[in-house]
Amino acid sequence: MTRMLRLVRLLIGAAPGAMMRGAALSVIVLLMGAALLGLSGWFITATGVAGLAGIGIAFDVFRPSAGVRFLALGRTAARYGERLLTHDAILHALAALRVAILRRHAGLDARALARLRGETILTRMIADVDALDGLILRLVLPVAAGLVTQLAALAALWWLVGPSVALTVAAVLLPGAVIVLTWLARRTLRPADMAERGAQALRRGMIDMIRDREALILAGRLPARETALTEIDDAARRDAATLDRVERRAGLVMSALVALAVAGALVAGGALVENVGPARAAIGLFVALALAETLLPLRRGLAEIGRLAGAARRIGPDRGRPAPDARPELPDRPDLAVSRPDIAFTLGPGQALALTGPSGAGKSTLLLAVAAMLPGDGIRIAGRPPCEWNEASLRARVVMLPQRSALIGGTIRENLTLAGDFDDDALWAVLDVVALTPAIRERGGLDARLAEGGAGLSGGQAKRLALARSLLPRPQILLLDEPTEGLDPDTADAVLSNIRAFLPDAAILTAMHRGQDHPVFDACVALSQPGSR
């Protein structure tokens, strides 16, 4: 609940001005609707009375009829403005929230990043954030505007008609609405949350099934997985059906309440005819009729509370805008020094070092620590631990090719320019460096499309494309984790020589199993002690 309140504040805070104007307009819309019906009813009845009494000429018809026209047009305009303002403000807030979630995840360390599951965050960023528009548009605003309007309408009835009519309408509508809506919110809390969870589980499950299809087919488990997903869907739809049933039942009771309030206003008004005259006595029933508009739309929002609470929980706390990075800028042409009990070396511009050791000895961990993606002792870049340098300046000079790099769906060009804007000549130049030019030309050049996750290239080609991508920014310290894995020995040798020629001044640290005797390396250091990761 506190989470939801915090989100309400966050969403409204994104565009407080627009939101407040929208809220004011939504009250105006409802008030004008009640006034319109009340005034028209009064006007017709009053003209009828005047006509019968033969005093038609003396009756001022212009002000009421102008009022009717003003209210009719004003309400229409106010409604348009209200909808546009609130929707635009909320969509702005949601777009900003999505970006904030992406940023929050991008700032995690290497280990947390490796454990991330794309489907999970995707549902969080899409479905959960989408759900939140209901929090303002269907819950907070309508409830607040409905309440204000009801109270204002009751005060007006008290003053114009009489306390008995006002109290009759209030006695039916207010407690009735509170009871029905509370019942609705309670009964839908669970099914709304469960239906949403089911939908998200289905989304994750479908992504997982399609991505994992080969393994499922080979294990003979595909039909079983399909059945499991169908069952998830069935359960989610059962919850949705419960939700619909409860919501419709609440709608039935609320419609009946409005009819009772109108009937009550008619009876109470009938008793007042002697005192206030028929025209004013009739106002109550027309206003009660109009108040339906303040009540009936509320049930959607209240039935959503369960879903909203779940979404708020999954999105988690928002830490607000990240503080500006106050760490010092990494100077140009930095050097790298590692001094640990198990390994020690220094690496300056223009030097290259091969890092060897058995699987699991901690080569990748060391590289990730140098890249400030994991904590690590004994590492200095330009005399300071990597994580004490300003992130942007560090990334501009230190680039790492991880062991399993991911490509994205899209063109070759889009994959390469993930790191920045480069012209075609620069792109072809790095493709030459990694000996991919013929293969890419054969596929149709830079605009050839790769499928999801970069599928469509062989393992060796994908590795080289990722390598090309990390060479493009011309880093001063280049960290390569198994850059030649999946390449035949001749290509591997050529690629290593090309990299050196392409970045003659870079300090290059390369973790590798084979080929460490290549002439580009000035030295080779071995990590022997296992279990450091």
Place this chain on the structure above:
Amino acid sequence: MVNDMRKAAGMRSPRAMARDRIIAPVDGLLRRAGMLSVAAGLVWPVQAAAIAWAVAGWVGGDADAARTLTAAGIIAAGGILRAALDHRAGALLFRAADATVARERRALIGREARAVTGAGSAAIASLAVQKLPLLQPWITRYHVAMTRVSVLPPVLLVLAFCLSWVVGLTLLVAGPLIPLFMALVGMAAEQASRRQMSEIGTMNEMLMDQLAALSDIRLLGATERAATGFADRAEGLRQRTMAVLRIAFLSSTVLELFSALGVAMVAVFVGFTLLGEIGFGSWGTPLTLAEGLFLLLIAPEFFQPLRDLSAAWHDRAAGFAVVEELEALDAAERVSMIGDGRDAVPLPGAFALRLSGAVAALPGRRVRLPDLEVAVGGIVAVTGPSGAGKSTTLAAIAGLVPLDAGRIAVCGTDLTPDTADAWRARLAFVPQRPHFPDLPLRAWLDPRGTGADPWPALRMADACRIVERLPAGLDTRLGESGGGVSGGEARRLMLARAVMAGGDLILADEPTADLDGATAARIIASLRRIAQAGRAVVVATHDPALIAAADARARVSG
């Protein structure tokens, strides 16, 4: 001729596609719901008459309580009846929409993993989960609104004409403007919906890939760039959504304007008539107060069905956009697996595998596979330059890609849809890229769910220490591409899984990639052990050590 037919098929209007696919199966339910809803709408004139009758009574001077109470009773009972009818209609409509979404979803679940298209998994999941529900408002609102429009406004119009031809004429003129305007807006709305829909899919797709590549993005120093790119995308989606909403709001505003003006004109006319300032417009006898009130009360209800229909017009536009996507996905080019992917009794007979003249059919590409023969007890290495089709060869042996020509003979029969499942039950596959589903290791290692002890298989693949080192051991859930273990460790875990799957044949795609010389040698040794234990091993590799260790070699020429 063929071209003409295709053209005819392509020109099928979204309306026709939607009718056949979505509406026809639930037609009966929609009809019943429509009738109930019309009945509910017909209650209102009765309630309106009761109100008019009671208030007119007050003015006439005989404000007796009985008349007021009777009217109040009619209003209350009518309101409850109306609510009950609407409630029932809502139940039928929900059922219709639910059945439709369930049917379409089931079709997607049962097809998309069997035969893959170029569409990404995130886009398909968003179609199934996020977009299919958009059919619901269309199904539940549009048809009922249509039925109501065809009955309620005419009935109210006749009632209005009976009392005053001026009021009838006012409604008659203002009413038809609404559908006219609606048709104009409808076209713009459809286009805007389609653009919004495709933006949703692209954004999902892009996000899914960027999330998977998040650590690469950070290492490239591209976090800000990716966040900005995504912010642009999110902003684009907001604009497209606002474009749809603006059309929707504008059209509903204009319609509200028509109806508000219509009602205001009726009110003013009735007022002036009752005052006696207007002497025309009714039939002979002047309009009474009761008649005037009645006209005022039914005027908004005359416009309401028309406004509902125009609101539902946007739901229909969104529904059409979804149907078009479904149809496009139906028509997409697919790479189908062979067989069913079902758990099957292993193919009987002595193990044998021979490829002769086989050509794999990939989208837009034919890959000639090498001729080869595999027997138990040996390792066959498929070699060749990067990208020539080594992995495709293994996939074809596993029945994951269809053949265009040639044949694959297995255990004395051919690899066909009928034998593929049983054939797969005799083999295990180690893919090139690790992908770990969201399962604990224990379940993942045991793909056939035998419940057997995983440790012997882990020992065979040299992977015991990896599992022992994980904080949660066999209950660990690894990241999608094996986050939590190193590249070499992921490879060894996948080998253990293949060993555990049993069968006569292990297909391994680059099994020694990512492994240092010593571990690679151990893996080669365990592959040899597996072969000597009476299994067949086919590897795709360019590791000279592994090629040297193989008993036979087959080269893919591309």
